[in-house]
Amino acid sequence: MTTKAEKRHMDRVATLPCSVCGAHGVQLHHIRETLGMAQRASNWLVIPLCPSCHTGKHGIHGDRAMLKVIKADELTLLADTLRALAA
Numbered sequence: 001m002t003t004k005a006e007k008r009h010m011d012r013v014a015t016l017p018c019s020v021c022g023a024h025g026v027q028l029h030h031i032r033e034t035l036g037m038a039q040r041a042s043n044w045l046v047i048p049l050c051p052s053c054h055t056g057k058h059g060i061h062g063d064r065a066m067l068k069v070i071k072a073d074e075l076t077l078l079a080d081t082l083r084a085l086a087a
Contacts, residue, residue, distance in 0.1 A: 006043035016048040016084050019077040020059075020066050023050035029060055031074040047077045 002010075010028055018026050026048035030041040049060060058065035060074070067073060 002043055010043055010046055012085055013046050013048050013081060016081065018050040018053050019047045019080055020053040020070060020072075021050060023052075026050055027054045029054050029074075031078055033074040045078060047074065047081045 014026060014028060016026065017024050027050070028046040029049045030043070031045045031047060032041065053059045053066050055061045056066075057063065060067065
């Protein structure tokens with residue numbers, strides 16, 4: 001169950017550009033760092049990703065090559081997202 005506060009947070013994150021490439025029109029990705037395969041992170045732990053960086057061949061749910069190119073992991077992208085929201 002998503003709370004009103006979580007929904008507001010996710011709506012704010014959805015207004016940001018993609019954390020990887022800067023494109024607009026994002027999807028929210030629940031980070032998976034340190035979680036098992038069947039686990040899902042809290043609704044507070046989301047990052048904005050365009051469809052290509054999210055579910056594309058080289059995106060986070062693909063071979064993750066885009067993360068290697070920018071030398072970042074999901075926790076770095078989460079920190080960037082939180083900084084952007086605080087600005």
